Amino acid sequence: MPQDACDVAIIGRGPGGLQAAIHAAGKKVKVIVFGRPERSSLYKAHVANFCCFEEIVSGKQLLEAGKRQAESFDSVFVEQDIIETKSENNRFRLVTENGETFSAIAVILAMGIARKKLRVKGEKELLGRGVSYCVDCDANFYRGMDVAVVGNESAAAAGALTLLGYAKKVYLVCPKLTITDLLHEQLNHSDVKIIRDAWVKEIRGGTEVEAVLLTDGDVLKVNGVFVELGAKGAMELAANLGVVFDAETFSFIETNKKQETNIPGLYAAGDITGQPWQIAKAVGEGCVAGMEAAKYAKRLARS
Amino acid sequence: MAEQGVLDVNDGNFESEILKADKPALVDFWAPWCGPCKAIAPVMEELEETYGESIIFARCNVDNSPNTPAQYSIRAIPTLILFQNGKVADQVVGAVPKSHLEAFVKKVL
Numbered sequence: 001m002p003q004d005a006c007d008v009a010i011i012g013r014g015p016g017g018l019q020a021a022i023h024a025a026g027k028k029v030k031v032i033v034f035g036r037p038e039r040s041s042l043y044k045a046h047v048a049n050f051c052c053f054e055e056i057v058s059g060k061q062l063l064e065a066g067k068r069q070a071e072s073f074d075s076v077f078v079e080q081d082i083i084e085t086k087s088e089n090n091r092f093r094l095v096t097e098n099g100e101t102f103s104a105i106a107v108i109l110a111m112g113i114a115r116k117k118l119r120v121k122g123e124k125e126l127l128g129r130g131v132s133y134c135v136d137c138d139a140n141f142y143r144g145m146d147v148a149v150v151g152n153e154s155a156a157a158a159g160a161l162t163l164l165g166y167a168k169k170v171y172l173v174c175p176k177l178t179i180t181d182l183l184h185e186q187l188n189h190s191d192v193k194i195i196r197d198a199w200v201k202e203i204r205g206g207t208e209v210e211a212v213l214l215t216d217g218d219v220l221k222v223n224g225v226f227v228e229l230g231a232k233g234a235m236e237l238a239a240n241l242g243v244v245f246d247a248e249t250f251s252f253i254e255t256n257k258k259q260e261t262n263i264p265g266l267y268a269a270g271d272i273t274g275q276p277w278q279i280a281k282a283v284g285e286g287c288v289a290g291m292e293a294a295k296y297a298k299r300l301a302r303s
Numbered sequence: 304m305a306e307q308g309v310l311d312v313n314d315g316n317f318e319s320e321i322l323k324a325d326k327p328a329l330v331d332f333w334a335p336w337c338g339p340c341k342a343i344a345p346v347m348e349e350l351e352e353t354y355g356e357s358i359i360f361a362r363c364n365v366d367n368s369p370n371t372p373a374q375y376s377i378r379a380i381p382t383l384i385l386f387q388n389g390k391v392a393d394q395v396v397g398a399v400p401k402s403h404l405e406a407f408v409k410k411v412l
Contacts, residue, residue: 128378128397133397136337137334137337137340138380140365140366207376235338235398238338239339240338242341245398247401250342250399
């Protein structure tokens with residue numbers, strides 16, 4: 001098997017993803033885990049209600065221990081976000097923020113959930129009139145215009161680079177940029193205008209977006225604002241594979257008891273499948289998803 | 304009419320199929336590369352099965368038909384516009400839950 005191919009790829013390094021890695025790798029399949037520990041909502045939390053841990057433990061410590069455990073079962077960790085997914089010929093193709101491509105027989109979605117909205121004045125009012133949450137969907141509407149991308153992580157950085165192919169001028173508002181060195185370098189060598197010392201305070205416009213007011217008082221005259229907070233999540237990475245979302249909120253991925261989505265070979269575990277936001281639920285689902293994905297991958301590898 | 308499913312409309316037939324239609328119409332402006340558009344497609348089909356007798360459910364690929372979305376100042380997809388008597392009755396942007404969209408189409412029933 002080549003270096004960039006695996007049986008089970010896990011997107012997300014929270015408790016669901018780690019437990020899935022432990023159980024999948026335990027079944028002797030090749031497992032790669034993508035993502036960063038800081039993206040997990042457990043990273044900054046303290047846990048007091050997780051069975052068998054009487055003392056309050058830090059989430060960060062749990063995540064580090066889980067990684068060591070998964071590695072002891074030969075899981076491989078790639079500390080990059082996934083920015084693109086595709087399925088072709090019974091395999092999934094995943095592209096990382098550095099532009100590296102990996103193939104997998106089965107994929108477990110365990111990216112959790114993250115805030116997608118900026119919560120600033122003008123954002124809601126101008127949605128669809130210059131405010132967008134999806135560079136991949138809407139870049140084409142901004143040909144020859146000036147746009148701002150807002151966000152500190154891979155989705156925003158990759159989005160800004162994508163927009164260079166469409167827009168006239170691209171700003172990236174990112175005071176706390178956390179991306180790989182390679183992506184950083186690509187940005188620095190591009191025409192993206194990087195704003196590091198301010199955040200967005202307000203989005204201004206009448207019937208359409210006209211400008212962005214920054215926290216340092218500067219005003220960017222733009223026709224569009226792309227809000228791309230965090231890493232790409234369920235809607236960005238799973239929807240294009242044809243995954244069914246929960247009917248009630250359209251935010252979570254539907255799974256059955258085996259943690260299978262409606263797409264063969266695609267599983268989901270943890271917060272991404274819906275409430276409750278508990279480590280116990282995430283590891284339970286991760287365990288099942290890991291085992292089932294490994295079984296699926298073995299079956300498909302034989303056929 | 305319920306058996307016809309979601310109708311594909313384009314720049315060429317938008318006026319005759321939607322604006323001059325004798326029924327209200329819900330048009331989903333979408334593109335094949337758009338994930339949220341894919342997510343909402345089955346919801347459109349389900350609603351068509353329930354309300355297809357009284358409302359036209361249609362979709363317009365913005366990639367193949369750029370003029371119509373430009374006319375309605377569409378800058379994000381999916382955008383769903385509800386038309387009545389050739390005019391925009393309401394519109395919603397993004398992949399929204401079925402209950403939300405159902406309440407939306409009931410406005411013109």
